[in-house]
Amino acid sequence: MTSLLLGIDIGTTAAKAVLVTPGGQVISEGRAQYLTEHLAVNWVEQNPEEWWRALCSATLEAVAKVPGVKILGVAISSQAPTFLAVDSSGDPLRPALIWMDRRAEKEAQEIANKIPNIAELTGNRADPYYVAAKILWFIRNEPELYAKTKYFLQIPGYLNFRLTGKFGLDKPHASLLQLRTADQDGWSKELLSTVGVNPELFPEIGDCSQLLGEVGTKASIESGIPAGTPIFFGSVDGASAALEAGAIDPGIVAEMTGTSTVLIMPTDGTVRSEAFIAMSHAIPGRELQLGAMVASGASVQWLHEKILGNKISIEQLTKGAENVNPGSDGLLFLPYMMGERSPIWNTNARGVFFGLSLTTTPESMVRAVLEGTAFALLHNIEIARSIGLPVDEIRSIGGGTKNGLWNQIKADVLGIPVAILRESIGAPIGSAFIAGLGLGLYPDIRSAVTNAVFIANRYVPNSKNHIYYTDRYQRFRGLYESLKDEFDLSAKSATYGGNS
Numbered sequence: 206m207t208s209l210l211l212g213i214d215i216g217t218t219a220a221k222a223v224l225v226t227p228g229g230q231v232i233s234e235g236r237a238q239y240l241t242e243h244l245a246v247n248w249v250e251q252n253p254e255e256w257w258r259a260l261c262s263a264t265l266e267a268v269a270k271v272p273g274v275k276i277l278g279v280a281i282s283s284q285a286p287t288f289l290a291v292d293s294s295g296d297p298l299r300p301a302l303i304w305m306d307r308r309a310e311k312e313a314q315e316i317a318n319k320i321p322n323i324a325e326l327t328g329n330r331a332d333p334y335y336v337a338a339k340i341l342w343f344i345r346n347e348p349e350l351y352a353k354t355k356y357f358l359q360i361p362g363y364l365n366f367r368l369t370g371k372f373g374l375d376k377p378h379a380s381l382l383q384l385r386t387a388d389q390d391g392w393s394k395e396l397l398s399t400v401g402v403n404p405e406l407f408p409e410i411g412d413c414s415q416l417l418g419e420v421g422t423k424a425s426i427e428s429g430i431p432a433g434t435p436i437f438f439g440s441v442d443g444a445s446a447a448l449e450a451g452a453i454d455p456g457i458v459a460e461m462t463g464t465s466t467v468l469i470m471p472t473d474g475t476v477r478s479e480a481f482i483a484m485s486h487a488i489p490g491r492e493l494q495l496g497a498m499v500a501s502g503a504s505v506q507w508l509h510e511k512i513l514g515n516k517i518s519i520e521q522l523t524k525g526a527e528n529v530n531p532g533s534d535g536l537l538f539l540p541y542m543m544g545e546r547s548p549i550w551n552t553n554a555r556g557v558f559f560g561l562s563l564t565t566t567p568e569s570m571v572r573a574v575l576e577g578t579a580f581a582l583l584h585n586i587e588i589a590r591s592i593g594l595p596v597d598e599i600r601s602i603g604g605g606t607k608n609g610l611w612n613q614i615k616a617d618v619l620g621i622p623v624a625i626l627r628e629s630i631g632a633p634i635g636s637a638f639i640a641g642l643g644l645g646l647y648p649d650i651r652s653a654v655t656n657a658v659f660i661a662n663r664y665v666p667n668s669k670n671h672i673y674y675t676d677r678y679q680r681f682r683g684l685y686e687s688l689k690d691e692f693d694l695s696a697k698s699a700t701y702g703g704n705s
Contacts, residue, residue, distance in 0.1 A: 207232070208275045210646075211267070211430065212637030213260060214442055215283040215360050217241065217303065217465070220259035222267040223633040224274060227646045229657025231628055235266030242300065246699060247307040247544065247552065250300040253289060256360060257367050265429040278435040278640035279368075279420075280413065282445035282632040283360035286381035288339040293355040295366045299347065302339050305543055307552045309338035316341070319399050326395065328380070328387035334546055335383035341400045356408050361439035368428065368436050369418030372408035375438040379410050413440040414643035437643040443467040445635030450600035450626065451658035453651060458586075458596050460615075460623075461631060462605025466578065468585055470594050504540050504556065504574045513567055525568035526575065527610050531617070531670050532677060534569040535560040537684055538577030545581075548588045549685070553696040559684055575611045576674075579618040580681040586619060600624045600660075603631045609664075617670035618678065627659040 209224040209232055222235040239255035260281075268274060288302035302308070310333045317323060317331035324330045333339065336357065344351050358366070359378035366372055380389050384396045384404075392404045411417065415438050425432040443461055447469040452459035459469040505519060513522070541554035558573065586596050598621060605611060606629045616623040628634075638653045647653040 207271055207273065208277050209271065210637040210640045210644075211264065211276050211279045211434075212445075212633035212635065212640065213264065213279065213281045213364075214445065214632035214636060215256050215260065215281065215364065216442060216632075217284045217305070220256065220263045221630065221633050222260070222263035223630055223637060224267050224271055224276070225634060225637045227277075227641050227653075229634065229638070229653070231630065231634070233267045233270035234630070235263035235268075235270075237262035237266075241303070241305075245308075247310070249303055249305040249543075251303055253297045253301050253360075253363055256364060260364055261428045268429040276430055276434050277646075278437060278644045279430060280437040280636040280640040280643070281361040281364055281439040282442045282636045282639075283364075283378075283439075285359065285378055285441040285443075286334070286336050287360050288336055288343065289358045289360070289363055290343065290350060290354045291356055291358055291363065291366075292353050295355075295363075295372070297363075298350045298353055301360075304334060306339070307333040307544055309333040309342040310552050312341040312345075313338035316396075316399055320395060323383075323396070326387065326393050327383050327385065329383055330550065331383070332546070332550060333552065335381060337383040337396060337400050337402075340402050344401055354406060357402075357406055358408070362408060365417055365436055365439065368420050368424045368430070370421055371418040373417045373438055374408050374410045375413045375440055376410060377413060377441040377444050379407075381441070382407075411438040413438050413444075414639050416643055435640070435644065437640050439636065440639060442632040443469050445632040445639065446602055447471070448635030448638050448650065448654055449629075449631060449658075450602050451654045452600055453654055456595040456597040458589075458599050460582070460599050460601045462601060462603040466582065466605075468582065468589075470589055470596070472594060504538070504542055504578060505571060507542060507556075508567075508570060508574060512570075517567070522567060522571045523608055523610055525566075526572040529566075529569045529572040531576075531614075531673055533573035533576055534565065535562070536565065536569055536573035537677075537681055538570075538573040539681070539685055539688075540574065540577045540581050548585055551689070551692065553692040554685070554689075555692060555695075557684070557688065572610075572614075575608075575614050576618065576677070577681065579611075579615045579674075580678050582615060583618055583678055584682065596621065598622050598624055600626065602626060602629045612664045613667075616664040616666045618674045620666050620671045620675075622666070623664040624660045625662045625664070627661040 211224055213222045219236055219238040224232045237259035239259050242250045284304055290298045292298055313331045313333045356372055362374050379385055386393050417436050417438050420430050420432050420434045422432050446461040447459040450459035453471055455471050461467040537559040539557040542556040544552040545554045601623055606625050612623050641647055642650055
């Protein structure tokens with residue numbers, strides 16, 4: 206009988222499940238997608254039942270590929286943070302507001318006005334990205350549902366409840382509520398009072414590798430995970446992805462590419478900046494600071510589907526873009542398709558193509574998108590270095606790593622190597638390591654990660670291209686600064702309110 210660890214990740218668009226050996230070798234995978242509802246500008250929801258359906262589909266697929274497998278333990282990571290209110294039976298009271306939802310902009314600004322030192326208190330600036338502002342929106346706009354709320358959960362907590370019947374909240378997700386103190390040792394009374402929420406509305410908080418419970422009989426039938434299998438608290442997807450990349454020491458930065466791009470920068474816990482999303486990973490001996498998030502992966506997908514109508518494959522577009530010179534025939538692209546988080550924190554920012562002409566081709570637009578997202582990465586890295594964080598190498602993981610042109614553009618723009626792993630699946634691998642740590646299979650997380658990370662390729666910067674991109678980057682930065690006020694003014698008239 207093969208004994209394996211099961212790592213699961215609930216991303217923005219799909220659930221992934223992987224069975225791996227304790228040494229990190231991937232034995233099988235499963236995947237299932239779900240829908241995202243864009244109800245209005247900045248209103249983005251998902252159905253929690255779809256997460257469960259996708260988890261079961263993904264795990265059943267992975268398990269079916271390994272007859273007779275013994276699953277030693279399970280940990281789940283997910284997109285973060287998420288607003289999800291459930292009743293006393295654990296049933297969702299409404300669809301979940303995912304990280305992309307920014308409807309609570311007004312509430313976030315109100316919190317910032319009332320608590321000017323919020324970044325010092327919690328480690329993060331006030332923003333609708335965090336759960337605190339969304340809870341305040343919920344209390345004001347759906348009080349009848351708030352009155353029925355037993356707990357506010359995160360995605361791993363909800364799915365862990367479906368598996369074990371026990372409620373819990375992992376520390377990495379707890380740090381993104383913006384209701385805890387910066388050291389994550391307790392609740393901020395000032396924030397709780399301002400939002401008007403009782404800490405009893407949050408379940409037990411545990412380290413990500415802490416045992417929560419065991420899989421129940423009904424959940425076993427639905428998911429294919431044997432009854433009695435240990436379930437651990439779990440983590441945030443970015444932090445778990447950093448484990449797969451072996452980014453556990455300052456200088457080695459993990460970049461998770463998907464619907465958005467996330468940079469994860471290990472620190473000793475002393476570095477704080479409003480530009481970053483500070484998050485305690487809660488793995489003994491190491492804190493990971495979640496450093497940057499930029500809308501990137503969705504931009505090429507948007508161009509492919511909405512502008513070009515799927516008439517040519519993404520692979521063909523990318524191949525054609527390889528023949529476009531750096532600079533994309535004069536095009537610049539701002540990749541702020543759903544507003545932007547670090548480092549500009551502007552809900553009203555939007556995607557922009559600058560420099561379009563009658564000679565513009567789809568291939569030059571694709572290259573401009575890839576360059577624009579690389580410039581946004583550089584913006585974040587500049588901020589990181591300015592506050593003392595070293596950045597010596599990027600280890601890129603996730604679906605975007607299959608795009609060799611994008612990898613090379615990033616290296617040329619950043620001026621540092623971009624390393625690609627031999628097997629790049631992302632957060633589920635790190636989640637499997639977390640389960641192994643909870644089972645005592647490793648003396649520490651370094652032992653698990655060090656022997657499991659294999660670099661397949663390093664994209665080295667082209668010095669000539671880097672010099673050129675250094676100047677082009679200044680044009681990128683200047684374009685946003687020129688449009689910054691216009692984004693805010695335009696947002697006021699973005700929705701037509703006239704009579705029909």
